[in-house]
Amino acid sequence: MNKLFIIKSEKEINLLKENGIDNFVYPLFSFCVGVENEFSLSEIKEENSYLFVNRVLDEESANNLNMLLHNLPSNIKGIIFDDVGIIKMIEDVKIEKILMPSHFACNYESVNIYNEYVDSVVLPFDITEDEVEEIISKSSKKVSLYAFGLIGSAYSRRYLIKNYSKHENVKYENPLVIENNNHKFILFENEYGTYFYHLPYFNGLNNLNKDIKYAIYHPICLSENDLKDLVNGKINVETDHGFLHNKTIYKIKGDKK
Numbered sequence: 001m002n003k004l005f006i007i008k009s010e011k012e013i014n015l016l017k018e019n020g021i022d023n024f025v026y027p028l029f030s031f032c033v034g035v036e037n038e039f040s041l042s043e044i045k046e047e048n049s050y051l052f053v054n055r056v057l058d059e060e061s062a063n064n065l066n067m068l069l070h071n072l073p074s075n076i077k078g079i080i081f082d083d084v085g086i087i088k089m090i091e092d093v094k095i096e097k098i099l100m101p102s103h104f105a106c107n108y109e110s111v112n113i114y115n116e117y118v119d120s121v122v123l124p125f126d127i128t129e130d131e132v133e134e135i136i137s138k139s140s141k142k143v144s145l146y147a148f149g150l151i152g153s154a155y156s157r158r159y160l161i162k163n164y165s166k167h168e169n170v171k172y173e174n175p176l177v178i179e180n181n182n183h184k185f186i187l188f189e190n191e192y193g194t195y196f197y198h199l200p201y202f203n204g205l206n207n208l209n210k211d212i213k214y215a216i217y218h219p220i221c222l223s224e225n226d227l228k229d230l231v232n233g234k235i236n237v238e239t240d241h242g243f244l245h246n247k248t249i250y251k252i253k254g255d256k257k
Contacts, residue, residue, distance in 0.1 A: 001208065003147070004080070006052055006218040008036040013046065015224055019231040025050040025080055025216075031057075031065055034152060034188045034195030036220060041073060050096070051079040053086065055192045056157065062089070069093055080122070080216070087117045098122060098144060098214065102152060106131070108138035115141045120213040125151050125202060132207060142213035147204050148230060148239075149218030150197035153185065160194040161187055175221070186221070203239035 006025040007013055013024055026044050027035040031053045057065065066089050069079070078096030079086075090097060100122040105111045114121045122144045123132055136143055165172040176187045177199075184199040197220070208215050219227050226236045 001212050001215055003215050003217060004050060006035070006149075006216070006220075008220075012224075012227065015228060016231065019228060021231060022046075023048050023050065023077075025052045027052045027054075028065075028068075030192075031055055031061070033155060033190060033192050034197065034220075036188075041068065041076075044073070044075065047075050048077050049075050050077055050098075053079065053081045053083070054100075056155070057083060057085070065089070069095075078119070084114075091117070096120075100144075100146075100216070108135045111135055111143060112138075112140045115139065120144045122146060122214075122216055129207065132210070136210055136212065142211065144214035144216060145204055145207050145210070145212050146202065147208060147215040147217050148235075149202060149216075150186065150199065150220055151202050152195060153198040154196040155193060157193040159189060161189040200238035200240055201235075203235060203241055205233065205235075206241075 002023055003021055004023050004025050005016055005021055006027065007016070016024070024046050026039040026049060027037065028051045029038040029040040032038055033055045035052075053065065062085070065086070069090050070093060072093070072095065076095060078098055079090065080098045080100050082100050082102060084099070084101070087097070087099070097118040098120050099105075099114055099118045101124060103124050103126060105114060105121050106124055106127050111121050111123075120142060123135060123146070125146060127135075132145070161174050161176050162172065164170070174189050178185050178187065186197045186199060188195045188197075217230070219230060222230065222237065229236055
């Protein structure tokens, strides 16, 4: 099992390298939402680098992404993405293809369908630990797991923070923390819309002893000290375990052949 960290700065990369991490995931410039920083291909210098793409694509942006992905430098080893349309786009590109669907692939039948087209599927957040175990045991390829980070709960193409600031005549803050009915969220906004994360952080570290391909970390908004401790298995921030131990009824059943 290898650890993949979604990063935000060169300083963060250096800290991770000092602590034994050498696989980095870069949010690709103009193709991401809900991230603290983005990187153009020319800014990505590390070997064993991965790209991260997670925004809704229109025709123009899909064409631009297609062109980029067919002209990658040799240090780009793979891509993590959530739009299944990208599968067709990169079928002839010789990189690792890691699908990270938000709520799909909730059973091994669905995962095995995706396995025909990608190298690994990151299991969604709304399944239990028993369901994770079943999928791992019946998947035709090694799956990957989200090990630590915030979980996305909503994405709007509208500029919700900017509109809120304007109409409520309050200071513009990006990211913005809000509370609603005892639930806390952190919002990030860029030119492609507004992305909601649910707080607290998701902690799936107890699952890393399983037979998986990759453990995905997204240490968004963590301090340097907290990040260093996280790499060494210590967590200093509030976390929960999502639905690992509490089954949700709000789950997509998935596809079967």
